[in-house]
Amino acid sequence: MNDPIRESMLKKSKAAKRETFGKTISFLAIAVIVAVVAAIFYFVASKGISTFTQNGVNFWDFLTGSTWNPGSKGADGKPLVGALPMILGSFFVTILAAIIATPFAIAAAIFMTEVAGKKGTKILQPVIELLVGIPSVVYGFIGLSVVVPFVRSIFGGTGFGILAGTFVLFVMILPTVTSMTVDSLRSVPRHYREASYALAATRWQTIYKVILRSAMPGILTAIVFGMARAFGEALAVQMVIGNAFTVPNSLTTPASTLTSVLTMGMGNSVMGTLSNNALWSLALILLMMSLIFNLVIRWIGNKGGNTK
Amino acid sequence: MTKPIISTKDVHLFYGKKEVLKGISMDFYPNEITALIGPSGSGKSTLLRSLNRMNDFQDNVTITGSVNIEDKNIYAPTTNKVDLRKRVGMVFQQPNPFPFSVYENVAYGLKLEKKHTKEEIDQIVEDSLKAAAVWDDVKDKLHESALSLSGGQQQRVCIARVLAVHPEVILLDEPTSALDPISSGKIENMLLSLKDEYTIVIVTHNMGQASRISDKTGFFLDGNLVEYNKTKHIFMTPSEKETDDYISGRFG
Ligand SMILES: Nc1ncnc2c1ncn2[C@@H]1O[C@H](COP(=O)(O)OP(=O)(O)O)[C@@H](O)[C@H]1O
Ligand SMILES: [Mg+2]
Numbered sequence: 001m002n003d004p005i006r007e008s009m010l011k012k013s014k015a016a017k018r019e020t021f022g023k024t025i026s027f028l029a030i031a032v033i034v035a036v037v038a039a040i041f042y043f044v045a046s047k048g049i050s051t052f053t054q055n056g057v058n059f060w061d062f063l064t065g066s067t068w069n070p071g072s073k074g075a076d077g078k079p080l081v082g083a084l085p086m087i088l089g090s091f092f093v094t095i096l097a098a099i100i101a102t103p104f105a106i107a108a109a110i111f112m113t114e115v116a117g118k119k120g121t122k123i124l125q126p127v128i129e130l131l132v133g134i135p136s137v138v139y140g141f142i143g144l145s146v147v148v149p150f151v152r153s154i155f156g157g158t159g160f161g162i163l164a165g166t167f168v169l170f171v172m173i174l175p176t177v178t179s180m181t182v183d184s185l186r187s188v189p190r191h192y193r194e195a196s197y198a199l200a201a202t203r204w205q206t207i208y209k210v211i212l213r214s215a216m217p218g219i220l221t222a223i224v225f226g227m228a229r230a231f232g233e234a235l236a237v238q239m240v241i242g243n244a245f246t247v248p249n250s251l252t253t254p255a256s257t258l259t260s261v262l263t264m265g266m267g268n269s270v271m272g273t274l275s276n277n278a279l280w281s282l283a284l285i286l287l288m289m290s291l292i293f294n295l296v297i298r299w300i301g302n303k304g305g306n307t308k
Numbered sequence: 309m310t311k312p313i314i315s316t317k318d319v320h321l322f323y324g325k326k327e328v329l330k331g332i333s334m335d336f337y338p339n340e341i342t343a344l345i346g347p348s349g350s351g352k353s354t355l356l357r358s359l360n361r362m363n364d365f366q367d368n369v370t371i372t373g374s375v376n377i378e379d380k381n382i383y384a385p386t387t388n389k390v391d392l393r394k395r396v397g398m399v400f401q402q403p404n405p406f407p408f409s410v411y412e413n414v415a416y417g418l419k420l421e422k423k424h425t426k427e428e429i430d431q432i433v434e435d436s437l438k439a440a441a442v443w444d445d446v447k448d449k450l451h452e453s454a455l456s457l458s459g460g461q462q463q464r465v466c467i468a469r470v471l472a473v474h475p476e477v478i479l480l481d482e483p484t485s486a487l488d489p490i491s492s493g494k495i496e497n498m499l500l501s502l503k504d505e506y507t508i509v510i511v512t513h514n515m516g517q518a519s520r521i522s523d524k525t526g527f528f529l530d531g532n533l534v535e536y537n538k539t540k541h542i543f544m545t546p547s548e549k550e551t552d553d554y555i556s557g558r559f560g
Contacts, residue, residue, distance in 0.1 A: 195469075
């Protein structure tokens with residue numbers, strides 16, 4: 001018995017085999033990525049937690065303590081690992097940079113999508129894409145040689161500090177936030193605009209009451225994305241913030257952020273010591289924060305999806 | 309004889325070099341429903357949109373001739389487009405409510421005017437939804453997103469949104485083509501009931517609809533107004549062969 005049709009029905013077709021092959025490859029790729037991410041989390045978490053489990057530091061003291069000097073002990077015999085200065089520093093620069101960047105980004109995006117027409121967009125779009133791609137060390141260098149002296153000449157002091165850090169981060173996240181805002185304005189369906197104009201709205205009323213409002217989830221996502229980037233930026237901030245481990249009490253005195261302490265300290269501490277573990281704890285906080293930023297972005301995305 | 313409320317004279321409209329309206333002269337009379345029929349691409353939407361200057365948003369549009377509303381050419385440089393669109397409202401082919409609540413959709417035009425109190429707005433919103441025959445459907449969900457409604461309900465909310473600002477003329481571009489027959493029927497009846505207060509111009513692909521609700525019908529072909537007359541006349545005894553062919557389904 002040799003029935004070729006029956007045989008070909010029973011055998012897997014070439015396409016089906018290829019399909020299986022493709023699926024296997026992509027499954028493997030995903031498995032590798034998941035494994036790497038899980039390993040990073042595990043590694044940072046286990047190291048970061050050992051400050052509290054092995055070195056006996058109280059977690060609350062770690063978050064709220066204001067003196068950072070992991071090499072020595074305080075009067076009460078406890079190690080001096082108070083991360084509050086860097087936590088505050090990170091939040092200050094991030095939030096301030098986002099607050100300043102938001103109006104600029106929205107204004108630029110409105111200009112590009114609603115005012116400038118095709119020609120203006122053709123010029124601005126590549127400029128912004130270029131700015132997104134500039135390495136952070138360049139921003140840091142410009143900050144160091146332009147922003148810091150500028151702050152010094154106006155406010156006195158050294159010029160290093162949260163203000164300089166904020167300014168550098170503002171310039172760094174502005175292009176990202178702007179281009180994401182542009183995307184969200186562009187995705188507002190054309191028929192919303194038409195409906196608004198047909199109801200006798202002016203252009204500004206339409207922009208303000210319909211376009212910005214419909215694009216709000218996308219704009220919020222852009223801002224949070226910018227904040228995540230600012231929070232995680234290390235090099236450029238470290239170059240201009242002054243790196244003093246004190247709770248910031250002014251915008252123009254040297255301060256530090258989680259990232260700047262990490263980049264400064266990682267090379268100078270010995271694995272397994274408290275000073276090293278404490279840095280891992282800072283890294284853990286950073287990781288947690290980026291997780292939170294991610295969740296917020298997803299959450300906004302879902303909420304926006306429901307109203308669309 | 310009553311005076312027309314809108315009167316177009318020899319309107320030519322070009323998209324780039326392409327002539328889409330080839331000299332349209334047409335009068336629209338108050339408290340009448342005028343239907344515009346004709347095959348796709350014949351220029352019906354373009355003419356409709358030229359009546360409230362919605363064509364201004366397209367690139368490369370040139371328009372010549374005049375469109376007079378009560379003896380004023382709306383294409384004169386002094387025309388205030390916002391005022392024009394307050395008098396001439398528009399409903400689109402696809403229901404296009406804003407992604408806001410039903411209430412905010414209907415209140416949108418009123419809030420722009422900034423001359424009504426909250427109580428007045430509430431009242432007008434209710435009246436408009438009633439006039440658009442959608443109040444019973446939405447009265448319990450005024451503050452839910454308009455996008456959660458059915459297509460037919462959305463379209464009636466869009467009509468209510470136009471009624472709320474109380475224009476004199478309402479332009480509708482195939483308002484029922486995306487809807488089921490029951491929703492379409494509701495909108496047809498509603499339009500008939502609005503006739504006493506408004507002048508209505510409706511583009512439709514549906515011959516039955518045109519013959520059921522309109523007083524006058526204009527037949528468009530290739531950018532020309534081939535024939536424009538009482539609806540009865542157009543459907544029973546058309547003067548032009550093309551009109552006859554189109555109505556009896558021989559092309560289009
Ligand atoms: N924005 C535009 N740019 C260029 N051509 C257009 C534009 N809008 C419509 N047209 C063309 O104008 C003609 C008339 O279109 P339209 O008024 O929409 O016809 P109808 O509503 O009768 O189907 C069509 O040939 C169409 O392709
Ligand atoms: Mg059309």
